[in-house]
Amino acid sequence: MHQSTPPDEWAARQTQVVSALAEILPKNCILYRAEDTRAYECDALTAYRQLPLAVAIPQAEWQVAKILEACHGLNVPIVARGAGTGLSGGALPNALGVTLSLAKFNRILAVDPRARTATVQCGVRNAAISEAAAPHGLYYAPDPSSQIACTIGGNVAENSGGVHCLKYGLTLHNVLRVRGFTADGEAVEFGSEAPDAAGLDLLPLVVGSEGMLAVIMEVTVKLRPRPAVARCIMASFATVESAGAAVAAVIAGGIIPAGLELMDKRMTAAAESYVHAGYDLEAAAILLCECDGSPEEVDEDIARAIGVLEASGATRVEISRDEQQRLKFWSGRKNAFPASGRMSPDYMCMDSTIPRKRLAEMLRAIEAMEGKYGLRCVNVFHAGDGNLHPLILFDANDPDEFRRCEQFGAAILEASIAVGGTITGEHGVGVEKLNSMCVQFSAAERAQMMAIKSAFDPAGLLNPGKVIPTLQRCAEYGRMHVHRGAMRFPELPRF
Amino acid sequence: MDTQNAALRRLSSRIVEARNSKTALEIRGGGTKSFYGNPPRGEPLHVTSLSGIGSYEPTELVVTAFGGTPLAELEAALAERGQCLPFEPPHFGTSGTVGGMVAAGLAGPGRPGAGPVRDYVLGATLLNGMGEALTFGGQVMKNVAGYDVSRVLAGSMGILGVICEVSLKVMPVLPACRTLQFEFTEDAALLQLNRWVCEGLPITASSWHRDLLCVRLGGAAATVAHSRIRMGGQEVEPPDAVRWWSDVRDHRHEFFAFTGMEFARGECLWRLAAPDTAPPIALSGERFIEWAGAQRWYRTADSAVRIRALASAAGGHATLVRAADKSAGAFTLPAEASMQIHRRLKQSLDPSRIFNPGRLYPDL
Secondary structure, eight states: OOTTSOHHHHHHHHHHHHHHHHTTSOGGGEEOSHHHHGGGSOOSOTTSOOOOSEEEOOOSHHHHHHHHHHHHHHTOOEEEESSSOOSSSTTOOOTTSEEEEOTTOOOEEEEETTTTEEEEETTSBHHHHHHHHGGGTEEOOOOOTTTTTOBHHHHHHHTOOOTTHHHHOOHHHHEEEEEEEOTTSOEEEEEOSSSSOSSSOOHHHHTTSTTSSOEEEEEEEEOEEOOSEEEEEEEEESSHHHHHHHHHHHHHTTOOOSEEEEEEHHHHHHHHHHHOOOOOSSOSEEEEEEEEESHHHHHHHHHHHHHHHHHTTOSEEEEOOSHHHHHHHHHHHHTHHHHHHTTSSEEEEOOEEOOGGGHHHHHHHHHHHHHHHTOEEEEEEETTTTEEEEEEEEOTTSHHHHHHHHHHHHHHHHHHHHTTOBSOSSSOOTTTTHHHHHHHSOHHHHHHHHHHHHHHOTTOOBSTTSSSOOHHHHHHHOSOOOTTSSOSSTTSOOO | OHHHHHHHHHHHHHHHHHHHHTOOEEEESSOTTTTSSSOOOSEEEEOTTSOSEEEEEGGGTEEEEETTSBHHHHHHHHHHTTEEOTTOOOOSSSOOBHHHHHHHTOOOTTHHHHOOGGGGEEEEEEEOTTOOEEEEEOSSSOOOSSOOHHHHTTTOTTSSOEEEEEEEEOEEOOSEEEEEEEEOOHHHHHHHHHHHHHTTOOEEEEEEETTEEEEEEEESHHHHHHHHHHHOOEEEOHHHHHHHHHHHHTTOSGGGOOOHHHHHTTOEEEEEEOOTTOOOOOOSSEEEEEGGGTEEEEEEOSOHHHHHHHHHHTTSEEEEEEOSOOTTOSBOOOOHHHHHHHHHHHHHHOTTOOBSTTSSSTTO
């Protein structure tokens, strides 16, 4: 229950909202008893939980429009929700709001092989798009690790990535058009199946807006011809520094691998004991470097990549013989999170991006923090695009460990900002990284973001309280932080 | 940095003055794209003093440059390290700037494979209508912290703020490249291009004009050689091919040449953006088709209403690029729900409407 709202008032509000919803939805599509709404109290960031006022489960677009209109009239916040696999609490319910479950919008509306597009409802699973496109030799490229469960609507909200971003881009780069509703239930469209749409390009604001600008109902995505061949190199390195340098050398050599992943020694050990992928347990770090395309192209790229990796001091290099071995190489990386789960009762996954060249320095800093906070941390790294996922191991039943874990996480994010990076590469800010937003952005920048939210949602009802911290929150958090490490244009007045 | 800081301070105080005196400002870089969009209005705000490449890390695939940096200077620095902006921004002259490239949001022949300008914008510092310096995005590939304001600047025609500094993703130059010529009618060319793209052939550019279809292949040497055999056609000598694509990019091809006489006859240059699968669009006059059918240029005297209706029916929109009279509006208006967001967005960044008023739409 919301702390600042008296129970009577809360109950009266719930009654009012539920009866408004009952005019739009059948009874079985409205949940409001605690035992029914419990299933919606969190997303995949389970450390934050909150029961909503009610959960609405519409199955037709007109119902969504009506719900938005009704909630707008009653000044009730809306939290849109897909599969609830988000890692930053973006779908955490609002105590005074309605959680809008869009899970029933799960139809693939069209796959157009000639245009290489698919138009799907927001609740379609990421992997289902590639499954539907497969008969045409096409697929949808972004592959967040939750792809068998997460929905395209959620991917759009978070601008999800995956292991193939460096070559094929994030969700934004693979979405052509989204259609949905504004906060007051008006139909709206962003982007186009043409190469651009009339007017300002609002798609990059909507993609990654974490449900705060519009409710997405339908998405047209770009499909790509499935590469004929993919092969993966597994390379071992005696130091993390040399592995980091090898990544830079691959890129400098003009190679853009389909995937380029780094795991540190502890992560390798955990993954190896979990799936037996054949990893080198002696190595300080291993790199997985995948090339895809036509057979000739892959041969050419693999040969060049091996040359570069060996010149960079790889102690062992193995190339996948066949598809089975390639998948085996990846199995450890793809199971990094559950493998970590076996090492500790709980883990918290961080998600910062840093310039690649600062990797070794960053890993040393994290090692020092382990001592400071008394917690262990394992590291996987989308090395190609600089996206680091330190997994902090802790026990949620120990309040002091949880507190130290949160501090450890915040320290990693601040260190990432200090080396010229960002607090989130692909998981979003949600509620988890609100404090860190105070460090990455100035008050004027945060105020501008808030003004942009108001441009889309003047009443401030879509997923309020996420992404953009209030001035007050930042003031409370605000030990004196150096803004962005070295401030850009330090002499300029900041307002 | 000192020079740039001083320039930034001057720009900021000029903006505050303009805001207080309600003076419209025309943001000016190299002035190479002043023909694009609705006619510029206001006192010029020169940004070329804010120039220079701040940092360039080839191994990070990121370059950061000030808004007034000459585009040619940036491209030369990238070429030295075997990298490029693969969307091939048009130059339309020698003095174009990086900020102007982002603000116009125009891409050249490489657009279909490479993606739009906005996909290469990683972050930006802008001065808003209050003269505040704000930085959004960053200098890394993957970044979802807060709203992605920097990417919205691509194609914003300067109405949201002054682009002071921008970080761009860059890519290695492809190892091999060949251009092939074919003879095809318009509808056959469009269908053939769709087929080739679906087959996954490494097409990096295409043009069709007067039954001449040119296709550029790019990628690993073996793949390009293999695809070239599969596709047939006649190969264009490399120096001629380079000249051809840069003439198309910069509108030096004779199709794009206009004299006062043609303008007097009411002939205009229109750009239609459409899904690449749209069939030929029935407008009178000559046409020049790029991007495998997704960007179609027309020299026509047809009415703006008719052109916009046909573009919309094809699933796209039309832009009046060159004309003696642009009273029909250079850009197609979005739907009203989106237009409302446009107005409020403008209001949030530039409440006194001092930046490039009317350049995109009359009431912005």
